[in-house]
Amino acid sequence: MKLTNKLLAATAIVSASASIANATELEVMHWWTSGGEAAAVAEFAKAFDATGHTWVDAAIAGGENARAVMVSRITGGDPMGAFQFNHGRQAEELIEAGLLRDITEIAEAEGWLDLVNPPSLLEACTVDGRVYCAPVNIHSWQWLWVSHKAFADAGLDVPANWAEFAASADALEAAGKIPMAMGQEGWQQSGAFNVMMASLLPSDIFLSVYGDKDADVAAGAEVASVFAAADAARSMSANSTVQNWNDATNLVITGQAGGQIMGDWAQGEFAVAGSVAGEDYSCLPGLGTNPRLSTGGDAFYFPVLDDAEQSAAQAELAALLLKPDVQVSFNLAKGSLPVRGDIDLSAANDCMQKGLALLADGALLPDPTMLITPDTVNQINTLFTEFFADSSISAADAQAEFAEIIADAE
């Protein structure tokens, strides 16, 4: 008892003096600006500030804008302390150019190799056996969010899968609802398409299109059925004129729209609005048709800095991000799944429990951003921006263009 007290006191003194000696400001860049996201990132900031350092929040709305700013700051020689990216191939070249810090020692000291589940997350951070990023959560795209109110107003039962949802479009429209909410941005539109591709077809087709870049499969009959579904989604979302994904989610929360295909980060918006899963809204993983999740996610990368104090603060932040309590509070706010399987998430709601169960079952797919380069991702985004804005483009034409993009992908 005495020993513990002494130890505690010693630690307190050491950490207090350490924080006085080395307290530094670390600029952290991210694109978490919606209500739920901001609440989640505040958990990180709080935990980091508790170490005596200061989290300088640099949020930029919109992932595409944020990535452009981050990359030009790093390549331009004005790096920030840490930044959020989706792990995968986005940071590939920055790592090759030696601009990002190797955090393998921290990963080994913290035992990430044994902790991180599924291991593919840490693999996405690893280049040539070295770890370059700290995965903080698992995000999956394959969710259909359905508003109970919208379906009740239209006198319909809440659908259990994509086919039922698509069949109810006319009735929803007759009741003055937008059948499907969709933000008019390329990543949302191509994201919804990828969800359909992952959920309406067997996994091997998804993998041969994005993994093997097989243009023949991309031009084939199975993928044609996904384009037909995307065509249906286009007419269902014709009256959805909002831009931001969270504005589209809000249409579902308020019952103005029947549903939305969006990743599990939409969960955070429902939580902020006080909606209850299973009562006010339902979530259907894999569009209810084929429950499986892709394990993309967010990760923090750390640019190489000259300043020793800042580098020390980076190391502290990296270790902190995966601590059990931080993981719990962050992921509960964000609506995402934690990256470590050994923590208690009984506080999670219905939807997150569904996700955790799928994670435990291993019903998983890689995220397209891990398989294809940002160049290809944006070409596909442009294709779907065009497709969703212009109803004169037929599904067959769009598929032909899609197959060409896949053929050129690397």
Place this chain on the structure above:
Amino acid sequence: MAAKRPNQLFRNMNAKVSAIPMIVTALFVFVGGTAWTIVYSFTKSGLLPRMKWVGLDQYERLWGTKKWLVSIENLAIYGFSMLVLVFVIGFILAALLDQKIRFENSIRTIILYPYAMSFVVTGLVWQWILNPEFGIQNIMQNAGWQGFTFNPLYNPDIAIFGVLIAGLWQGSGLVMVLMLAGLRGIDQEVWKAARVDGIPAWKTYIFIVIPMMRPVFITTLVLVVTGIVKVFDLIVAQTGGGPGIATEVPAKYVYDMMFRNNNLGQGFAASTMMLVTVALVVVPWAMLEFGGKKKNG
């Protein structure tokens, strides 16, 4: 002439020495930067420049990309309409102001004022004015014309004209002021002579005054054309290239490729094409304009 040549080199020594920094900047930053960009447009540069030669691959992809072709088409439509309309509107406004009217100063300030605003502000203002739920369409419908529809920014076929309206609103004032200065530079004797000969005012403008204003026209042309070729911020603020890809322009394509697709090679190829287009227009014209002058002068 030949005997004077060595003299020529050392004449105005002070001016030549003081021009050295400018010359160095021009050579290294502009010419050097341009050459570097062109060289790297033949490589497979991704996020960072990499000397990995791929020949004409980037150009092949560029000219096979619908977004680029739409961009070129949009620039042609926007550029041609803008050029014609901004000159017509600017000149007519200037001619009207030149009639010795009252409050000329105030009117001139009001019409020039939009030019003081950045394209971002202009784009946002017109985005709201053309928004069917808040802007002109709503006002007209509330005033009783229920069937009135005017929402160019939401129709892919005519969206570029919605951008054109904003561009004209912003740019006409400048053209007007330049033209007005040109008109003021015309000797009043010319007008008196035309009046004595009984030539109608419109004929005097078209056949006598406008040809005399050639230098002003050329200055204005250069200003307007460079503004057109580099149009970017207006598009980003007003439409973001949408709906779909209906209002994409080349400068935005370059930006998207370099900073969103992380594909520098493709961005360089597109900017090289922009340079080639501008050069094709400007070089012959400059040779005629300035090459000719040397001989005459």
